[in-house]
Amino acid sequence: DADVTQTPRNRITKTGKRIMLECSQTKGHDRMYWYRQDPGLGLRLIYYSFDVKDINKGEISDGYSVSRQAQAKFSLSLESAIPNQTALYFCATSGPLGTGSDTQYFGPGTRLTVL
Amino acid sequence: AQSVTQLGSHVSVSEGALVLLRCNYSSSVPPYLFWYVQYPNQGLQLLLKYTTGATLVKGINGFEAEFKKSETSFHLTKPSAHMSDAAEYFCAVSHAGNNRKLIWGLGTSLAVNP
Numbered sequence: 448d449a450d451v452t453q454t455p456r457n458r459i460t461k462t463g464k465r466i467m468l469e470c471s472q473t474k475g476h477d478r479m480y481w482y483r484q485d486p487g488l489g490l491r492l493i494y495y496s497f498d499v500k501d502i503n504k505g506e507i508s509d510g511y512s513v514s515r516q517a518q519a520k521f522s523l524s525l526e527s528a529i530p531n532q533t534a535l536y537f538c539a540t541s542g543p544l545g546t547g548s549d550t551q552y553f554g555p556g557t558r559l560t561v562l
Numbered sequence: 563a564q565s566v567t568q569l570g571s572h573v574s575v576s577e578g579a580l581v582l583l584r585c586n587y588s589s590s591v592p593p594y595l596f597w598y599v600q601y602p603n604q605g606l607q608l609l610l611k612y613t614t615g616a617t618l619v620k621g622i623n624g625f626e627a628e629f630k631k632s633e634t635s636f637h638l639t640k641p642s643a644h645m646s647d648a649a650e651y652f653c654a655v656s657h658a659g660n661n662r663k664l665i666w667g668l669g670t671s672l673a674v675n676p
Contacts, residue, residue, distance in 0.1 A: 451605075487571070489652065489668040490606075537605060541662075549662045550596070553605035 450474045451554035453538050459560045466525040468557050470538030478541045479521040480551065481505075481513060483534040490537065496521055528561040535559075564589045566655050568667035576675050581625075581640040583670050585653035588634060593655045595636040596664065597627055600650040609651070612636065623647070648674045 451472045460466055470479065481493040482505075492505030494513040502513060510532060514522045525532055535558050539551040569584040587593060597609040610621025617629040623646075627638045636653060653667040 487668065490666045492663065495663065539606075549594070549656070550608050550611060551664060553598075553607065555605045 451538060451540055451552055453536075453554040453557050455557060456555065457558045459562065460528055461562050462527075462529055464528050464561075466528050466559065468523045468536055468538075468559070470521045470523070470554055472519050472538075472540045472552075472554075474540050474542075474552060475518075476540035476542050476552075477518060478543070478549075479515070480539040480541075481511075481521070481523045482537045482539065483507070483532075484537060484556075485534050493523065493536075525559075525561075528559075530561045533559060533561045564593070564655055564657065564665045566653050566665055566667035568651075568653050568670050570670055571668065572671045572673070574673040574675060575643045577645055578642050581638070581643045581647065581672065583638040583651050583653075583672065585627075585636045585638065585667060586634055587636065587653075587655045589655055589657055591657045593657050594662065595627075595629060596654040596656070597621065597625070597636075597638050598652045598654065600652065600669075602649070606652065609638070643672075643674045645674050645676065648672055 454469045477498045480495045482490045491507050496515045512524045535556050537556050538554040541549045541551045565588045567586045595612040598606040599609050600606045610619045612619045612629045620626045625640045650669050652669045654664040656662045656664050
């Protein structure tokens with residue numbers, strides 16, 4: 448079984464709709480991240496969480512919100528989707544600092560299309 | 563501020579030829595450096611990383627990279643390209659001062675021609 452799972456894998460929605468993307472991990476990591484990937488722009492960090500009570504904005508958080516329901520679950524919401532949020536979204540996890548385990552492990556991605 | 567530059571958004575090599583993907587970084591403190599690979603329709607997976615110690619790092623699938631502090635570079639190489647190496651490659655840097663968040667390059671798409 449995959450260590451980091453994302454649901455749904457593909458989603459097509461309409462402008463103005465609320466969308467939630469979910470991420471679950473079985474790696475036991477405290478740190479979780481949401482990125483979006485756009486062609487030619489690489490990966491951009493949306494939000495990150497270092498533990499259940501710690502949520503931080505990334506470089507492109509406008510239009511997004513997150514919820515850390517448990518150590519293993521980190522959800523990304525688009526309150527009112529717009530077409531320029533069409534992208535590939537990745538969840539990632541990493542271990543604590545200083546342990547050599549701060550490599551980030553990625554889920555398979557969610558391809559979101561906003562019409 | 564940290565940054566990562568990957569020279570060449572697209573690289574094309576022949577099967578069996580040397581693969582060289584370039585990555586330069588800027589960081590005022592000792593960095594951790596990473597190469598990730600993304601195969602078509604998949605997530606990213608770690609190829610290799612440099613934290614401390616030996617500057618030549620070996621990764622999966624025959625790839626290696628060398629940390630050159632004087633050149634602020636961490637270029638990725640593979641002696642002989644295989645068709646299965648066709649993918650997107652990302653270089654990233656982090657350091658303790660930013661809680662080890664990764665700063666990403668824009669990626670290099672590698673094509674391998676038969």
